[in-house]
Amino acid sequence: MKRPELVCPAGTPAALRTAVEAGADAVYCGFQNATNARNFPGLNFTPEEMEASVAFAHKLGTKVLLAINTFPTAGRFDLWRDAVDMGARYGVDAFIVADIGVADYVKRTYPEIRLHLSVQAAASSPEAIRYYAREFGVKRVVLPRILTVPEIKQLAREIPCEIETFIFGNHGLMVEGRCSLTNYVTGLSTNMDGVCSPAADVHYDKQPDGSVTTRLADFTIDSFAPNEQAGYPTICKGRYNAPNRPDAYYAFEEPISLNLSGLLPALIEAGVDAFKIEGRQRSRAYVKSAVSAFRTAVDSILAGQEPQLADLLALTEGQKQTEGAFKTKKWR
Amino acid sequence: MQESTDIHPAPRPGLTRFLPPMPLFLLQPILKRVVTRVARENPSLFNRLGPHKTARFVVDPQGLPFGLLLIPNPEALTFRAFHRNAEPPSDARIAGKFLDLLGLMDGGADGDALFFSRDLDVSGNTEAVVCLRNALDDVEGSIAETVAGMFGAPGRAALTGLRRMAAKKGDHA
Numbered sequence: 001m002k003r004p005e006l007v008c009p010a011g012t013p014a015a016l017r018t019a020v021e022a023g024a025d026a027v028y029c030g031f032q033n034a035t036n037a038r039n040f041p042g043l044n045f046t047p048e049e050m051e052a053s054v055a056f057a058h059k060l061g062t063k064v065l066l067a068i069n070t071f072p073t074a075g076r077f078d079l080w081r082d083a084v085d086m087g088a089r090y091g092v093d094a095f096i097v098a099d100i101g102v103a104d105y106v107k108r109t110y111p112e113i114r115l116h117l118s119v120q121a122a123a124s125s126p127e128a129i130r131y132y133a134r135e136f137g138v139k140r141v142v143l144p145r146i147l148t149v150p151e152i153k154q155l156a157r158e159i160p161c162e163i164e165t166f167i168f169g170n171h172g173l174m175v176e177g178r179c180s181l182t183n184y185v186t187g188l189s190t191n192m193d194g195v196c197s198p199a200a201d202v203h204y205d206k207q208p209d210g211s212v213t214t215r216l217a218d219f220t221i222d223s224f225a226p227n228e229q230a231g232y233p234t235i236c237k238g239r240y241n242a243p244n245r246p247d248a249y250y251a252f253e254e255p256i257s258l259n260l261s262g263l264l265p266a267l268i269e270a271g272v273d274a275f276k277i278e279g280r281q282r283s284r285a286y287v288k289s290a291v292s293a294f295r296t297a298v299d300s301i302l303a304g305q306e307p308q309l310a311d312l313l314a315l316t317e318g319q320k321q322t323e324g325a326f327k328t329k330k331w332r
Numbered sequence: 333m334q335e336s337t338d339i340h341p342a343p344r345p346g347l348t349r350f351l352p353p354m355p356l357f358l359l360q361p362i363l364k365r366v367v368t369r370v371a372r373e374n375p376s377l378f379n380r381l382g383p384h385k386t387a388r389f390v391v392d393p394q395g396l397p398f399g400l401l402l403i404p405n406p407e408a409l410t411f412r413a414f415h416r417n418a419e420p421p422s423d424a425r426i427a428g429k430f431l432d433l434l435g436l437m438d439g440g441a442d443g444d445a446l447f448f449s450r451d452l453d454v455s456g457n458t459e460a461v462v463c464l465r466n467a468l469d470d471v472e473g474s475i476a477e478t479v480a481g482m483f484g485a486p487g488r489a490a491l492t493g494l495r496r497m498a499a500k501k502g503d504h505a
Binding site: 013 | 380382435436440450454457461462466469470
């Protein structure tokens with residue numbers, strides 16, 4: 001049985017060390033700027049922190065994958081080029097990219113470093129993936145969370161590169177790399193500035209009855225009753241009123257997390273090469289719990305034992321979990 | 333900045349409601365020592381705070397008879413307790429049960445998970461809170477352990493007891 005790589009999130013150097021010590025085969029992380037799609041305040045790595053963290057991870061045999069997975073706009077390419085150059089200098093094991101200009105720069109300048117295609121590129125067809133592999137030498141594609149396990153199995157037979165799938169964290173069903181909801185509401189782009197629901201525009205208003213109203217800029221996203229579980233303040237997970245609906249409803253997605261612990265054997269059998277845990281914005285405690293749980297689960301499967309699945313419900317958004325489209329296209 | 337109000341007065345727990353207000357002046361030098369030590373050992377913490385170093389954070393440990401004011405300005409560090417009927421103005425307010433807040437400082441709890449379960453309330457400047465959360469989470473080891481260690485064996489024993497209480501609470505959640 002092929003041993004899938006466990007790819008784990010690191011939003012800070014401390015989280016990176018936690019992931020490495022909890023058994024990550026690889027960690028993914030980014031710089032403190034618009035080059036990565038988790039450009040959140042107080043998060044990510046300075047160049048000095050990146051250099052030291054790569055050295056730490058390599059010392060313990062863990063790979064570092066540098067996320068440079070946003071889309072540069074005209075006149076801003078220097079920032080992305082500098083990020084690639086720094087990553088190469090520090091010895092990262094792969095670049096995770098979405099933009100073809102960035103992919104082209106890596107291919108021409110650092111052909112010896114692996115290129116992974118970010119989920120932000122939203123490549124889900126054999127034709128699109130083969131194009132990236134042929135033109136840029138992409139070695140691995142991170143699949144959007146919209147394919148069933150049989151579809152992934154079929155895809156694996158038709159593409160010349162490795163497959164990485166998300167197994168835990170954000171459900172992320174919007175067409176990634178093309179979602180403009182945050183841009184529409186705040187003027188900042190998830191795909192070009194790396195910020196989904198910038199915290200500066202997020203407001204939580206506690207009402208006298210104990211309920212909490214969530215706003216992004218001037219838009220009310222949701223209102224949680226006093227004891228109701230909450231979710232992230234993103235437009236795609238908001239509850240809205242519509243003329244033909246008696247009550248407010250989740251028009252796009254709902255606050256829920258992906259948890260594929262029960263599908264790990266099927267994913268390995270389908271030919272998945274790497275399992276990705278989402279959550280660079282989460283704490284060290286989250287990283288430790290999620291990475292340890294999946295390390296144990298994957299190792300027990302590889303040892304031919306019944307997978308030991310830790311209960312991760314407490315870490316999930318809205319305290320709900322789903323196998324989403326991996327299980328069925330009718331998950332809602 | 334949020335006005336000085338007392339919109340979240342927590343009832344004083346158990347017998348303490350019959351006692352006179354806690355003499356906070358005894359607590360202030362301890363809090364000052366704690367924040368100075370954490371800041372001295374983790375100078376990079378301030379970089380993650382970015383423009384929010386001078387923000388005024390009110391921390392409301394529900395169940396305790398006082399609140400805390402934190403201004404993480406390296407030039408003028410402030411960490412002091414206040415009586416619940418005299419909450420100072422703040423830019424951001426973080427409220428949660430004492431054991432949950434302790435879990436965050438101990439590196440054993442996840443802030444997002446506490447928010448999802450509604451055990452953590454945040455109001456005011458969300459960006460400042462996110463920066464503070466990320467800055468504290470990048471502190472190596474456990475802040476709670478550092479603080480406990482400042483008080484020797486009794487401090488460490490107290491932390492062990494509190495951790496046990498928190499674990500028990502988690503078991504029943």
